[in-house]
Amino acid sequence: MSSSFIILLIASYFSLLILVSLFTGKSSGNDTFFKGNKQSPWYVVAFGMIGASLSGVTFISVPGWIEASQFSYMQVVLGYIVGYLVIGTILLPLYYRMNLTSIYTYLESRFGNYSYKTGASFFLLSRVVGASFRLYLVAGVLQIILFDELGIEFWQTVTITVALIWLYTFKSGIKTIVWTDTLQTLFMLIAVGVTIYFVSEDLGIRGGDLLGYVLDHDLSKTFFFEDFKSDNYFWKQFISGAFIAIVMTGLDQDMMQKNLTCRNLKDAQKNMFWFTIVLTVVNFVFLSLGLLLTVYASQNGIDAHKDDLFPILAKNHLGIGVFVFFLIGLIAAAYSSADSALTSLTTSFSIDILDIEKKYDTLKQVRVRKQIHIFISVVLILVIITFKYLIKDESVIAKLFVFAGYTYGPLLGLYAFGLFTKWQLKDKFVPLIAILSPILSYCISFYSSKWFGFEFGFFILILNGLLTFLGLLILISPQKH
Numbered sequence: 001m002s003s004s005f006i007i008l009l010i011a012s013y014f015s016l017l018i019l020v021s022l023f024t025g026k027s028s029g030n031d032t033f034f035k036g037n038k039q040s041p042w043y044v045v046a047f048g049m050i051g052a053s054l055s056g057v058t059f060i061s062v063p064g065w066i067e068a069s070q071f072s073y074m075q076v077v078l079g080y081i082v083g084y085l086v087i088g089t090i091l092l093p094l095y096y097r098m099n100l101t102s103i104y105t106y107l108e109s110r111f112g113n114y115s116y117k118t119g120a121s122f123f124l125l126s127r128v129v130g131a132s133f134r135l136y137l138v139a140g141v142l143q144i145i146l147f148d149e150l151g152i153e154f155w156q157t158v159t160i161t162v163a164l165i166w167l168y169t170f171k172s173g174i175k176t177i178v179w180t181d182t183l184q185t186l187f188m189l190i191a192v193g194v195t196i197y198f199v200s201e202d203l204g205i206r207g208g209d210l211l212g213y214v215l216d217h218d219l220s221k222t223f224f225f226e227d228f229k230s231d232n233y234f235w236k237q238f239i240s241g242a243f244i245a246i247v248m249t250g251l252d253q254d255m256m257q258k259n260l261t262c263r264n265l266k267d268a269q270k271n272m273f274w275f276t277i278v279l280t281v282v283n284f285v286f287l288s289l290g291l292l293l294t295v296y297a298s299q300n301g302i303d304a305h306k307d308d309l310f311p312i313l314a315k316n317h318l319g320i321g322v323f324v325f326f327l328i329g330l331i332a333a334a335y336s337s338a339d340s341a342l343t344s345l346t347t348s349f350s351i352d353i354l355d356i357e358k359k360y361d362t363l364k365q366v367r368v369r370k371q372i373h374i375f376i377s378v379v380l381i382l383v384i385i386t387f388k389y390l391i392k393d394e395s396v397i398a399k400l401f402v403f404a405g406y407t408y409g410p411l412l413g414l415y416a417f418g419l420f421t422k423w424q425l426k427d428k429f430v431p432l433i434a435i436l437s438p439i440l441s442y443c444i445s446f447y448s449s450k451w452f453g454f455e456f457g458f459f460i461l462i463l464n465g466l467l468t469f470l471g472l473l474i475l476i477s478p479q480k481h
Contacts, residue, residue, distance in 0.1 A: 003146055003149055003150055006145065006146045006327065007146070009324065009327060009328070010327075010331065013187075013328065013331060013332075014164050014167075014168070016183070017168045017180050017183070017184075017335075018167060018168045020168070020176065020179050020180050020183060021167075021168040021169070021171065021172065021176045021180065024172055024175050024176045024179050029362075029366060030357075030362070030365050030366055030369055032172050032173065032175050033171075033172060033173030033174065033175070033343070033346075033347075033369060034101050034173065034174060034257070034347050034351070035101060035174065035257075035260060035261055036173075036174045036175035036178055036261035037175065037261075038260075038261060038262070038263055039175075039261070039263065040175075040178045040258070040261035040262055040263075041262075041267075042262050042263075042267035042268065042270045042271040043270075043271070043274070044178060044179065044182050045178055045258050045259065045261065045262055045268075045271045046270075046271040046272075046274045046275040046278070047182050047185055047186075047278070048177075048178055048179070048180075048181030048182040048184075048185055048258065048336070049181070049255065049258055049271070049275050049279075050185045050189075050275065050278055050279055050282055051181050051182075051184045051185030051188055051332065051333060051336030051337065052181055052185075052254070052255065052258070052336050052337050052340050053249070053255070053275075053279060053337075054188070054279075054282065054283075054286070054333055054337070055134045055333055055334060055336070055337035055338075058283075058286060058333065059188065059192075059286075059310070059329060059330055059333040059334070060137055060141070060307050060310055060311065060330070061137075061306075061307055062283070062286045062287060062290060063286060063287075063289050063290030063293050063294075063309060063310050064290065064305065064306040064307050064308070064309040064310065065287075065290060065306075066219055066287065066290035066291050066293075066294045067219075067294050067305060067306075067309075068306075069232060070218075070219050070220065070221045070222070071219070071220045071221060071222040071287050071291075072221075072222065072224055072232040072237065073237075073283070073287060074222045074283065074284065074287060075222065075223065075224070075232070075234050075237035075238050075241065076237045076238070076240060076241035076244065076458060077241060077279075077280055077283045077284075078238055078241065078280075079237065079238040079239060079240060079241020079242040079243075079244070079245070080241050080242070080244070080245040080276070080279065080280070081242075081245075081276055081280065082241075082242040082245070083241065083242040083243065083244065083245025083246040083249070083250070084245050084249065084272055084275070084276040085276075086242070086245075086246055086250065087245070087246060087249060087250035087272060088268075088269045088272040088273065089269075090419065091246075091250040091251075091256075092259060092265060092268050092269060092272065093265060094106065094419075095256065095259075095260060096260075096264070096265040096268065100260065101260075101347070101351055101357075102120070102253060102347060102348055102351040102352050103251070103253055103256050103260075104116055104119040104120040104123065104253065104348065104352050105351070105352070106415075106418070107119045107414060107415075107418065110418040111414075111418065111424065111425050111427050111430065112425070112427030112428075112430075113427065114427045114428050114429075114430050114431055115414060115425065115427055115430045116352065117352070117353070117431075118410070118414070118430050118431045118434045119410075119411055119414055120348050120352030120353060121353075122407055122408070122410050122411055122434060123251075123252065123253055123348055123411065124345060124348055124349060124353070125407055126252075126407035126408055127252070127253070127254055127341050127344060127345055127348075128345065128379060128380065128383055129383065129407070130341070131337070131338050131341035131342070131345070131380060132380055132383040132384045132387055133387065134334055134337050134338055134341075135158070135161055135162070135334060135338050135380065135384050136158075136384045136387045136388065137307070137334070138161065138330060138331065138334035138335075139154065139157045139158045139161050139384060140154075140388075141311055141330060142157055142161070143157050144311070145311075145315060145327070154385070154388060155381075155385050158381050158384045158385055159381055162338075162342075162377050162380050162381050162384075163377070164335075165335060165338055165339050165342055165377070166342065166373065166374070166377045168180065168339070169339050169342055169343055169373075170370065170373055173343045173346070173347075174257055174258065174261055174340070174343050174347075175261070177258070177339050177340050177343055178258060178261055180335075180336070180339065181258075181336045181339070181340065183332075184332035184333070184335060184336035185332070185336060186332075187328050187329060187332035188329045188332040188333045188336070189282065190325065190328075190329070191325040191326060191328055191329020191330075191332070192285060192286065192289055192329060193285075194321070194322065194325040195289060195293075195314070195318070195322050195325065195326065195329075196210075196285070196288065196289050196292060198318055198319065198321070198322050199289075199292045199293060199296050199318065199322075200213075200292060202296065202318075203292065203295060203296060203299070205292075210288075214288045214291055214292075217291060217295070219291045219294060219295070220287075220288075220291060224237075229452070229453050229454045229455060230455060231455035231456070231457025231458070231459075232457070236456075236457055236458065236459045237457070237458060239459070239462065240457065240458035240459045240461060240462060241458070243412065243461050243462050243465065244458060244461060246412065247408035247409075247411055247412045247461065247465075248408060251408065251411045251412065251415055252344075252408075253344045253347060253348045254340050254341050254343075254344035254345075255340075257340070257343070257344050257347060258340065259271060259272065289310075290309070290310075293309055293310060293313055294309065296313065296317075297309060297313060300317065302317060310326070311326070314326035314327075342373070342376060342377065342380065345376045346369065346372050346373045346376050349372050349375075349376065350365075350368065350369050350372050354368065354372070356368050356369065406438040406441060406442065406460065406464060407438070408461060408464075409437060409438060409441060409460075409461055409463075409464020409465045409467070409468055410433075410434035410437055410438065410464070410465075410468045412461065412462075412464070412465030412468065413433075413434075413437065413464070413465045413466070413467070413468025413469040413471070413472060414430070414434070414468065414472070416465065416469055417468075417469055417472045423476045423477070424476070424477045425472060425475045425476065425477055426475045426476075426477050429475050430472070430475065433468060433471035433472055433474075433475065434468060436471065437464055437467040437468040437471055438464055440467055441460055441463050441464040441467055444456075444463065445460050445463070
């Protein structure tokens with residue numbers, strides 16, 4: 001495939017997204033940017049959240065996991081269902097009752113300003129790193145298939161990537177993203193479906209036999225109860241999945257900001273219900289794709305593993321049609337996550353850190369918000385370029401979840417303490433507990449693996465949250481909430 005064709009494909013794709021932003025971006029006020037004027041249809045939000053949840057990391061890494069981990073990731077996905085139930089029945093009613101723009105405002109009303117700033121700061125750190133991981137992966141793929149050939153440096157690729165996101169989000173923010181994410185989710189799922197069709201045809205699997213083939217294959221083993229020390233032990237992954245869903249969706253401004261654009265709580269809960277069902281099915285489809293790609297590579301003697309599996313097969317072995325859809329799907333998956341991350345980071349930094357709603361009049365709020373949007377874009381560019389020299393050989397999605405276990409843990413502990421106790425805290429010491437808990441969690445995880453062979457895996461999130469909760473017990477104030 002020629003470079004000019006790839007450039008035309010990418011240009012056409014982003015022209016479509018910019019066109020959508022023009023139709024949805026008639027207003028550039030902060031109520032539109034932050035809340036979408038609370039007019040988003042719940043079914044549009046639910047479908048668009050699929051792409052935002054999966055991202056380019058899932059698109060590349062989950063299929064590449066099969067060779068080493070089989071279908072064990074489904075244990076985590078099944079845990080998600082429990083987590084989303086908690087979000088729909090506990091967290092969403094709380095957020096709608098308080099009429100929140102930033103969900104971390106809850107911490108201010110419950111504990112005080114230090115807790116509020118701590119929660120928002122940990123989100124900002126988590127989301128900057130998470131979004132940068134995702135965009136790093138896509139920028140790297142684009143570098144290999146296009147920009148190296150054109151003599152464009154990696155930092156230029158990253159700058160172009162982030163600039164395109166800024167271009168279609170800078171005016172109307174979340175209102176535009178609700179619709180562009182829906183379009184991008186559709187493109188991503190079409191790409192996966194097309195790839196599965198062509199690979200199964202090459203393997204001689206008839207359409208009606210595909211599900212049976214996947215379920216009967218040795219690589220589709222899903223449940224692992226044999227070794228409780230292993231990081232893929234069922235109860236570790238299932239329980240971790242529940243907590244990952246709670247913190248990375250329910251306690252995440254990025255994901256909750258979309259839910260809060262629904263017209264009312266009932267619509268938001270419908271959105272969460274259908275999103276849960278569809279996301280579970282979609283993850284199974286991704287794992288099935290990974291199985292087929294792994295079998296295809298093995299049968300044809302192709303040396304492609306982990307994060308390289310899907311890109312190498314799509315580019316060099318599956319034909320131009322699959323490669324076109326792979327490229328569209330990858331870009332769609334990556335940008336449906338990254339655009340909402342940029343918007344949520346802008347929202348949280350504006351409201352939680354700079355307090356623009358309290359300090360400025362309406363016109364200045366809009367002006368400051370636009371400046372912050374540019375600032376966050378620059379931060380993402382710098383972090384992604386830094387990651388080029390830090391990420392080595394581990395699957396990106398594993399790194400993302402491990403890191404999230406350390407940065408989302410304090411949020412989990414804070415919200416659990418706020419929701420399930422009536423105690424008030426000595427607020428000014430909360431940041432200290434939030435910093436010490438991840439450090440202690442890392443030490444426990446490291447030495448438990450070294451001395452006892454016990455791998456925490458995703459379970460590190462729960463350990464971190466528990467240590468935060470226990471640390472907060474030390475800070476109980478005599479004053480009741």
